[in-house]
Amino acid sequence: MGLRDDLERYREVGEKRRQDLAEFIQYGDLGKSRADSVRIPIKIVDLPEFVYDRRDRGGVGQGEGAEEGDPVEQPQPDDGDEDGDPGEEGGDHEYYEMDPEEFARELDEQLGLDLDPKGKKVVEETEGDFTDITRTGPSSTLDFERLFKEGLKRKMAMDFDEAYVREALRVAGWGPATVYEWARGENIPVSRAWIEDAYEGMPADERDRWGSIEEMTERVEHESAAQRIRREGINEIPFRRQDERYRYPEIIEEKERNVVVVNIRDVSGSMRQQKRELVERTFTPLDWYLQGKYDNAEFVYIAHDAEAWEVNREEFFGIRSGGGTRISSAYELAMTALDEAYPWSEWNRYVFAAGDSENSSNDTEDKVIPLMEAIPANLHAYVETQPSGNAINATHAEEVERHFRDADDVAVAYVNGPGDVVDAIYEILSTDEQS
Known part of the structure; x- marks a missing residue:
């Protein structure tokens, strides 16, 4: 068995020993992953390498300029060909990479979910078997x-x-x-x-x-x-x-499973670092999950304080503002974005919002709730991130939960720390599964 075979074997061992998915979601470094690739740390021993014995400072193998503990270099080919130089593999043995589809399967298994997305947009019609019957025909x-x-x-x-x-x-x-x-x-x-x-x-x-x-x-x-x-x-x-x-032949409609996910987050002055991190830790796995479940997934990111504006994914988790809070401004922008590009007849829709539940006076009851009712979606969800517990003015989540207590397409989750993230994700996705 050669060194390359050993390396492959250690990779397989590493994949089996990768960090637990729930632990990764709660405490792992999500920033090392991309939108379309999830990198989960592997708990693995160091790869074996040759070192020099401290007791033997000389003798065969003590080359010029070598330091104690250096790995033995591979012999270089006589023709100067650099292929096969040490280190060409990089450090990819430290992470296990999975695409969103595999991530969704793993999360389903871990949380006991069985979400079965439905297609909406018809992309192709084909003729099947002659199983349908009519009263006239050739x-x-x-x-x-x-x-x-x-x-x-x-x-x-x-x-x-x-x-x-x-x-x-x-x-x-x-x-x-x-x-x-x-x-x-x-x-x-x-x-x-x-x-x-x-x-x-x-x-x-x-x-x-x-x-x-x-x-x-x-x-x-x-x-x-x-x-x-x-x-x-x-x-x-x-x-x-x-x-x-x-x-006559049965007409089979091939439907593409399209989804648009609108992510809304509060970036007002009250959203400190810890709250922002909890938003990222909750929304990022949800993005991966839905991207893995649907054939075509698109995302709309909206930030708001007293006003709302659309941002890209990178800005969404890092942006910060010092303004006040008016959550309805984000839902107004979400409604416009959905109506213009993502008709309900062709797209599955998810509208996720997160913040510390602080909102301007009467905005939740007078504007946000009516807007949620007016925006057709598979699921509306609000995630309250309040590390220190409920603040005096943090009533938005409670008002939404109270109003939609009997609805099967609205979920409210509370995240006070990283340990609550997986439960919040389950609350959201299990509500979607039931609806």
Whole structure:
């Protein structure tokens, strides 16, 4: 086994020993990951290397300029080719990289979630099997098997044992009216006209062969339509135009699972460093998760103090302002952004907001809640980040929670420290799963 094989083996061991996902979300360095790649530290022993024995300062291998503890260098090829130089692998053995799709699967397993996103936008229509049925169509698509079955059912429903009914006409004292009533009671599908014609054609001396109907039924065997068909076969089947059905292909709609995530965060003066870090620690895994769940994920980042403005992802987690707070300004901007580019008929929508629950007077009740109700979304969520516990003016989360207590598309979570982050993520995603 060569050194490269050893290195690969240590990589595999490292992947198995990577940091626990929940621990990484709560306390790990999320900043080393990108939007499309999650880098999780590996708990792994150092790779083996050769060192010189302290007791042996000389001898073979003590090259000029070498320091104690230096790894032995690899022999250089005679032709000066630098391929294979030590260190070309870099330090990638220190992290386990997963894409958002793998991250979503891992988080589902760890939290016990089973979110099944639905597609909305139809991107392609294809013809499937000829399983659908219509009343008109080209003769080449006529469903003859169905036509035959319908005709056969009609024949069996209309067929009856003519000889048996004629014997009933030979009961003394019975005429067509009595036989017809009897036949109806016996579920024999014979018409009044057929009975009258049969009676008229019957010699008069045969009309009193049986003293009673009981004597006739005891002496004459009744043969069902199914028995007669098995014995005699079928000479003709009464096809009718209304029985015709034509097959046409099922139209299969391929839907793309599109999602737009609107992330809103308070950047007012009260949002200190610790609060900002809790927002990042909560929103970043949610972004990875939804990106991994959907075919196409887009993100809108909105920062606000008393006013709101759109920012990019890098600015979203680092920006800071000294202004006051008016949360409704962010929802007004979110509504405009969604209506302009992400119609509800084609996009799954998530609107996530976070802050310390401080808001200007009456803004939550008068504006934010009506805006949340007016913005169609798979899920609205608010995350309160308040490391020191609830402040006197921090009532926004409570007001939202109280108003939407019976709603299945609104979640409110409280994060007082890193240890609450995973619970908050579960609260949000499990609410979406139920809705």
